[in-house]
Amino acid sequence: MGERKIRILIAKPGLDGHDRGAKYIARALRDAGMEVVYTGIRQTPEAIAAAAVQEDVDFVGLSLLSGAHNHLFPEVARQLSARGASDIILFGGGVIPDEDIPGLKTAGFRAIFTPGASASEVVEFVEKEFEAGATAGTRA
Amino acid sequence: MSAIDPVHLAGLVRRGDLRGLARALTVVENGGPEASVLMHKLYDPSPASRSVGLTGPPGAGKSSLADVLIAHWKSRGRRPGVIAVDPSSPFSGGAILGDRLRMQRHACDPDVFIRSMGSRGHIGGLASSTAQAAEVLAAGGFDPVLIETVGVGQGEIEVVSVADLTVLVLVPGLGDDVQMMKAGIMEIGDLIVLNKADRPGMDQLETVVRASLEFVREGRPVPQVVKCSVATGEGLEDLFSKLDDLLSSGRDFEAVRRGRVRENLLRVAAEQGTRFALELLERSYGIEKAVDMVLAGETTPYEIGERIAALSGRAPV
Numbered sequence: 001m002g003e004r005k006i007r008i009l010i011a012k013p014g015l016d017g018h019d020r021g022a023k024y025i026a027r028a029l030r031d032a033g034m035e036v037v038y039t040g041i042r043q044t045p046e047a048i049a050a051a052a053v054q055e056d057v058d059f060v061g062l063s064l065l066s067g068a069h070n071h072l073f074p075e076v077a078r079q080l081s082a083r084g085a086s087d088i089i090l091f092g093g094g095v096i097p098d099e100d101i102p103g104l105k106t107a108g109f110r111a112i113f114t115p116g117a118s119a120s121e122v123v124e125f126v127e128k129e130f131e132a133g134a135t136a137g138t139r140a
Numbered sequence: 141m142s143a144i145d146p147v148h149l150a151g152l153v154r155r156g157d158l159r160g161l162a163r164a165l166t167v168v169e170n171g172g173p174e175a176s177v178l179m180h181k182l183y184d185p186s187p188a189s190r191s192v193g194l195t196g197p198p199g200a201g202k203s204s205l206a207d208v209l210i211a212h213w214k215s216r217g218r219r220p221g222v223i224a225v226d227p228s229s230p231f232s233g234g235a236i237l238g239d240r241l242r243m244q245r246h247a248c249d250p251d252v253f254i255r256s257m258g259s260r261g262h263i264g265g266l267a268s269s270t271a272q273a274a275e276v277l278a279a280g281g282f283d284p285v286l287i288e289t290v291g292v293g294q295g296e297i298e299v300v301s302v303a304d305l306t307v308l309v310l311v312p313g314l315g316d317d318v319q320m321m322k323a324g325i326m327e328i329g330d331l332i333v334l335n336k337a338d339r340p341g342m343d344q345l346e347t348v349v350r351a352s353l354e355f356v357r358e359g360r361p362v363p364q365v366v367k368c369s370v371a372t373g374e375g376l377e378d379l380f381s382k383l384d385d386l387l388s389s390g391r392d393f394e395a396v397r398r399g400r401v402r403e404n405l406l407r408v409a410a411e412q413g414t415r416f417a418l419e420l421l422e423r424s425y426g427i428e429k430a431v432d433m434v435l436a437g438e439t440t441p442y443e444i445g446e447r448i449a450a451l452s453g454r455a456p457v
Binding site: 027033039 | 158159162163165166170228229232233234235237238244247255256258260
């Protein structure tokens, strides 16, 4: 009773269909005891944000290899805040050049994972952020 | 949102606030006193909204069928809701909730609400809070509410007692007629959908299913059977019209509702009873102390049980 599970939505915005990384991370998060809603490839930012609201997730993780992250990632952040859901923590991963990371962080992304990052780094990030949110009382 | 106020959330649900509805579903899913208060506020013994259970083996096409049913009901001006349950890992407690993948084209539609749930250790094909989650969607104005079970095998039929009517989805190639004979799932279903009609083995499946229906217990309605292929669209119109007929008039929903209220009452009483008994055990013995006493041969779990029952005001049997 009163059990609180970490819920995460993993999605791939835009037209890139390479989803091995996204599925790998989804599985790692599941194995860490989290509930992972997987919405699959070729999602619009609007559909991702709408799903995140309906699923009441704590985190949205985006994966993108196409290079369109500077457009699509911030658009997901905008769509979430348009739905009053800017408290959902955003993170991203994929082929993202170092110089793009500060801009994405300004757009609201708490972490960006680049090639070479391990699944356990992602799990650790999620657990730490969730813990911090729970103590700050932002999410009951 | 800083703290959960279930009374406030209930108001948001009634007003059709989607974020509030989503939050309310989380409260219900996590259980505890907040969930009780919320459900008390939203409770309706005879809701106008109907619920449809969707069950069948893994890979039968339940989620894809849910997707076309959503589109159909939308075209009739209805506001369908979906609760889709996927299994939680018994090892990690985590889950991949992937049913939504098949219905994601409806994500941006404000008149469709899709929510995924992990079964969280509950057996029977649903999560322990799925019935309440469906009631919350109904209170939020969604009708009908589809309840998609985890992929079921031979005995997970809880959805029958939760939904107003149940659709069983079967596909060719899952086993011979002995599998059908032993499968408890063949005893459920107001409508049996034989999906993937474009696949080989369909005629055999239909023969076996129709033969098994001759043994439906007396006094129970014989399920209707529809052949279709969600992939090609074949047979879907027939499925829609049969299902809509059942929803509008084809069943004694009063009896279903009475059964559901009774089950609900028993479940809530059992939950409260368990909590009360455990508190009593903790207060009068201390659980670990009681374990020590049993291990030392001073008493037995049965004697402790009777003492606790006596303490709660009931005389030992």
